[in-house]
Amino acid sequence: MALVQTLHTPEPIDDFSGWLAAFMQTSVLIELAALGLCILVAWSLVRGVRRTLGLQDARSIWLGQRDLDGVLFPSLLLCLAFVARHLLATVLSVTLLKVAIPVLVALVAIRVGVKVLQAAFSKAVWIKPLEQSISWLAWLLMVLWVSGLLPVLLNELDLITWKVGSSTLSVRNVLEGALMAGAVLIVTLWVSAGIESRLVRNASGSELSLRMAISNALRALLIFVGVIVALSAVGIDLTALSVLGGGVGVGIGLGLQKLAANYVSGFVVLAEHNVRIGDSVRVDGFEGVITQISARYTAIVSKSGRESIVPNEMMITSRVENLSEFDVRLGQSTSVTVGFDSDVELVRSLLLQAAQQQALVLSDPAPLVNLSNFGAYGLEFTVDYFVANGDVGLAAVKSDINRAILAALRAHSIGIPLPQQVLHQPRPT
Numbered sequence: 001m002a003l004v005q006t007l008h009t010p011e012p013i014d015d016f017s018g019w020l021a022a023f024m025q026t027s028v029l030i031e032l033a034a035l036g037l038c039i040l041v042a043w044s045l046v047r048g049v050r051r052t053l054g055l056q057d058a059r060s061i062w063l064g065q066r067d068l069d070g071v072l073f074p075s076l077l078l079c080l081a082f083v084a085r086h087l088l089a090t091v092l093s094v095t096l097l098k099v100a101i102p103v104l105v106a107l108v109a110i111r112v113g114v115k116v117l118q119a120a121f122s123k124a125v126w127i128k129p130l131e132q133s134i135s136w137l138a139w140l141l142m143v144l145w146v147s148g149l150l151p152v153l154l155n156e157l158d159l160i161t162w163k164v165g166s167s168t169l170s171v172r173n174v175l176e177g178a179l180m181a182g183a184v185l186i187v188t189l190w191v192s193a194g195i196e197s198r199l200v201r202n203a204s205g206s207e208l209s210l211r212m213a214i215s216n217a218l219r220a221l222l223i224f225v226g227v228i229v230a231l232s233a234v235g236i237d238l239t240a241l242s243v244l245g246g247g248v249g250v251g252i253g254l255g256l257q258k259l260a261a262n263y264v265s266g267f268v269v270l271a272e273h274n275v276r277i278g279d280s281v282r283v284d285g286f287e288g289v290i291t292q293i294s295a296r297y298t299a300i301v302s303k304s305g306r307e308s309i310v311p312n313e314m315m316i317t318s319r320v321e322n323l324s325e326f327d328v329r330l331g332q333s334t335s336v337t338v339g340f341d342s343d344v345e346l347v348r349s350l351l352l353q354a355a356q357q358q359a360l361v362l363s364d365p366a367p368l369v370n371l372s373n374f375g376a377y378g379l380e381f382t383v384d385y386f387v388a389n390g391d392v393g394l395a396a397v398k399s400d401i402n403r404a405i406l407a408a409l410r411a412h413s414i415g416i417p418l419p420q421q422v423l424h425q426p427r428p429t
Contacts, residue, residue, distance in 0.1 A: 022095045031096035034088060038080035046073045061115040061190065071111045078104040099146055106142035110135050116186050119193040120219075181230030188226040192219035216295055258313065259296070265312035266295040275315065275322055282321040283310050329362060329386045332394050336405055337378045339417050344371060347381060347414060354404035355385045360397050362386040378417040 022028075049072065050063055064070030081104055085097035113134040117127055144150040157172040196215040270293060275281055279290050281300060288302035298315055300308045338347055348369045355367035365386055373380040383405075387397050409416065 027092040034084045042076040074107045102145045106138040109138045116190045120189040184226040188222040261313045265316040280323040333384045335382045350408040
């Protein structure tokens with residue numbers, strides 16, 4: 001492995017007494033003091049960087065939520081410990097730092113893998129088991145490295161081979177290729193997470209949707225390139241992918257027409273800006289607010305909390321009413337019936353005042369009261385008014401107006417007639 005070959009591999013110590021004798025030397029105290037100084041310097045540098053940049057984002061890969069939580073601290077500590085080991089090696093026999101270097105390498109690998117996965121897939125349920133797997137693998141490799149068993153194990157695995165076409169693969173090649181693939185994918189996810197954070201910063205509405213689409217496309221492209229590099233590292237002939245690519249093209253042309261149409265429609269929706277995140281729309285009889293526009297679907301949430309997942313093809317081929325593009329003033333009416341002997345002008349004045357005293361009722365256009373009908377039980381009046389913002393709840397506004405009308409009518413002793421029926425009974429013969 002490249003990392004093992006680049007860094008110094010500790011010399012294996014055959015028994016526990018050798019380990020104990022090596023760590024009982026007086027020079028270990030000097031190494032311990034040097035390691036403590038490295039920790040203090042690394043912590044001070046990370047704290048200074050955080051204060052200088054003013055970063056408080058818990059999702060930051062480099063700094064994390066706390067000073068010691070990100071990738072920057074173990075990376076700086078590894079560099080400082082590496083320098084300290086080389087400086088002390090010129091004057092004394094180094095033991096502690098030889099073990100500390102592999103431990104810090106494993107810590108850096110764990111931090112990078114965990115932080116990148118948390119930033120790229122923050123809501124995925126499989127992140128925790130994968131993070132634990134990365135930790136166990138890194139610590140296992142560290143133990144094998146420190147004990148000196150890693151080169152021996154790799155040489156044994158290199159002897160187990162098999163033929164794949166014209167190539168000869170071994171277990172060592174496959175394991176190294178898998179680690180290379182994981183490292184490449186982590187790097188590509190890290191780069192894509194950084195690009196996404198910069199693209200979506202200070203963006204909103206249609207601009208946010210378009211930037212998210214660009215970010216997703218770049219992530220897919222980077223992961224594709226990473227997979228190609230990983231396959232090359234394993235030793236798979238990439239010319240065989242041309243046949244696979246042709247098959248995928250035929251599959252898209254035949255069986256994946258709807259899926260491809262949804263992806264194409266998604267980019268059309270984002271590019272034309274006809275609908276945006278935050279718009280109130282009505283699609284196929286479902287009315288709500290757009291909360292997400294992805295490459296494949298659009299998520300719409302109604303006022304009752306129900307969510308509808310609408311394929312992007314429907315956003316292009318079906319009728320979509322964008323309620324946010326029209327006048328935000330929403331009209332509403334309520335009606336009341338009073339007795340035939342009531343003062344019409346007084347009732348009209350009371351109903352008008354009941355509507356005007358509501359803060360959410362617009363004065364332009366002003367509320368309007370009409371004697372709309374001569375009902376079976378009394379005079380029917382209708383109050384028409386406009387509300388500035390329908391998001392506040394039209395039912396609540398109507399309820400407040402009805403309560404004000406009822407209170408005004410009662411204050412002036414104007415009754416609301418009850419339904420009446422006249423029963424005609426024939427005289428007995």
